[in-house]
């Protein structure tokens with residue numbers, strides 16, 4: 648059977664893999680949109696062929712990056728809503744599902760922002776790690792509430808995504824101090840909150856986020872500074888309810904060390920994990936669009952939202 652994936656879908660997948668498109672929520676949005684593109688572009692003649700093409704497209708998108716669970720959750724949402732026995736009905740239901748998913752994504756981030764903002768007080772200084780649109784939504788909502796904030800922004804090696812956060816905060820007129828990652832503990836005495844995002848949240852309340860988050864959380868706890876994770880419910884990892892673990896993406900060593908430097912140093916091993924796991928006892932709160940949760944109780948929300956699910960929805964029998 649011809650399982651043609653639209654070139655535009657392949658292009659989105661390549662952009663996700665190369666991190667031209669990055670950030671868990673943005674990846675979910677782009678993946679859902681790519682499924683709509685596939686549905687629209689398909690010239691399948693039978694319902695079976697249409698489904699096969701959609702599944703192939705989902706597989707290409709899924710294989711890009713392993714950690715951000717928002718990606719398979721986005722694919723799952725579309726497949727669970729796709730219904731019909733003709734190509735046209737399947738196509739229409741897929742396109743409608745994508746539109747609904749993207750609307751929900753925007754709304755969830757706004758609602759989450761309002762809730763996270765309530766934890767921030769006028770005059771607070773917030774320390775950030777990496778670039779998270781969910782975390783920034785909390786700051787934006789606090790600013791909209793009329794609170795004045797300042798920020799200490801960790802550069803977040805190796806890709807320096809803290810620079811994106813710094814730029815956004817400057818656009819919002821938030822005074823920013825940029826620091827190297829290893830300076831974080833020194834500056835914790837000057838901050839009122841640590842605010843991070845998440846790529847996945849496990850059933851036990853562990854937070855999987857950009858490498859360096861767990862060390863930051865331990866230091867924050869030691870300094871008595873509250874730390875919260877801003878994570879829409881699409882970051883909740885259903886597979887962890889049935890014992891699966893979250894795969895940590897290992898990225899190219901070239902992000903850390905160039906070929907010339909490497910030659911000079913000689914024969915060494917270089918490892919570049921993109922994410923780490925913060926145990927629930929080091930996190931004060933997980934803020935979702937459904938409210939704020941102590942990490943240990945997030946599983947109740949996961950059961951309510953996911954019930955019985957499989958890890959790879961497009962491989963379900965259709």
Ligand SMILES: O=P(O)(O)OC[C@H]1O[C@H](OP(=O)(O)O)[C@H](O)[C@@H]1O
Nearest residue numbers: 669670671672779780781844845857
């Ligand atoms: O969904 P939002 O909150 O935007 O981002 C969530 C997380 O996604 C990013 O991963 P990467 O930069 O794609 O490796 C960061 O780890 C960030 O905290």
